[in-house]
Amino acid sequence: MKYMLLIYSGSADAPDECTVEDWMAYDKEAREAGVVVSSHSLADLITATTVRVGSSGERTVTDGPFAESREVLGGYYVIDVPDLDVAVDWAARCPGSRGSGAVEVRPIAEF
């Protein structure tokens, strides 16, 4: 079963709770366990652009993220594990779940 771990930081300017070494160690652990399907971290929020297309095809391009929320999506992992308990374990080990951060666990829909 595939799950996406959406990694949120508390806010854009919240102090980073974990080091680059923490992230590298986590990434290595997950890859060596063979659970990682894909993963990326996202560039700074100031680089975000939102696109909408209206009913008559007109395009609206605006600066910034789609939703103005305190929590900022900073990256994700897609992992393939047997069940939610295992997915939650990987989320809990992720440095992004510490401090003011949070990791949302979402099953990938199967069609």
Added chain:
Amino acid sequence: MGEWAAGARASVEAVFREERGRLLAALAHRFGDLDLAEDVASEAIEAALVHWPVDGVPARPGAWLLTTARRRAVDRLRRDQAYAARLALIAAEAERADTTAPVSDDDGLPDERLRLFFTCAHPALPAADRGALTLRSLAGLTTPEVARAYLVPTATMAQRLVRAKKKISEARIPFRVPGPKELPGRLPGVLQAVYSIFTEGYAASSGPRLQRLDLAEEAIRLAGILRRLLPAQREVAGLLGLMLLVHARRDARIGPEGELVLLDAQDRSRWDRDMIDEGRALVLVALTGGAPGPYGVQAAIAALHDEAADEASTDWPQVVALYDVLLALTPSPVVALNRAVAVAMRDGPEAGLALLDELAGEAQLRGYHPYPAARAGLLHRLGRHAEAAAAYREALDLAGTEPEREHLRGRLAVVETADG
């Protein structure tokens, strides 16, 4: 024939009531889908109602039901494309899953209920639905019965249960007992789900009825099952003990007019002595062999009340000491409130009132009627009648059940007619 058929039917229903939880747990574990498990469990029982009166009750009724239900499930999975894919997956995973099912008894049905307890109380499910799901799945109540228990329309409860089961199935919440490292983190959730059934049965949050004994008894029955499944877990003993020690007072808690009678005014000769003895034995288990947990400590407090001949001779220093332990284990303003009331009994109303006033700003006590009610009681004892009346009115505005309001109105009338 008619008589025999009626007998067979009663026997089928007795098996179903007793074994439904076990049947469901075994099927849920096998197929990973609570909805499917419920459907085929019902179909198996219907098949039993058709076949047993003709063919006779099988030697191992539980095994017969399980086999029949399994066949129905496999048939259904074969017909359903989406399910078929899942079946293949489950078959593959069954290979690597642990196959240490507890030894089945002579009924032929393995006992997988502990898995189901942990699934129903999984932290990924809404806290409010965990008790309902446990009642539905493990106590064998029907959805309308669960709805009545929680005083909500059947359609509302059905929707909540469907949503919870959908999450179990689609987010793949496993049917498994957490390992020894995880267990201390997960067991409190299971105990909380069972205890929430008990407290729901005791203090209906609204409506004219003060307590629903059947619900309290279901919770005690569920805790009894847990106690057999987890004999080494002292907090399970603590929870069962706590519920027995509180439930032992059920008859004395309701007056002749259906009104609430508080502990200090209860006729203690009406307490259930056998139940108290059973509870006290469990307190010993809960408090022996290591640091106690919160249920064990609460059970010990309940036992001190149950052992006392009246309020005055209650061992209040010991009650306060146990609340100190409880407060350290589970710091909460509600525990602090109960501790303050016990301090008032030990050291006098002034000392208790000072502690209550320290809690005035707590958000958790806002809208919680026992807080102003406790203040009112102590103010009354101090002869500060106008303040007591104001506090009783505040509590009245918040109290949920009619018997609780009636009780508060009675107290208010007393202080309003008192001098000063």
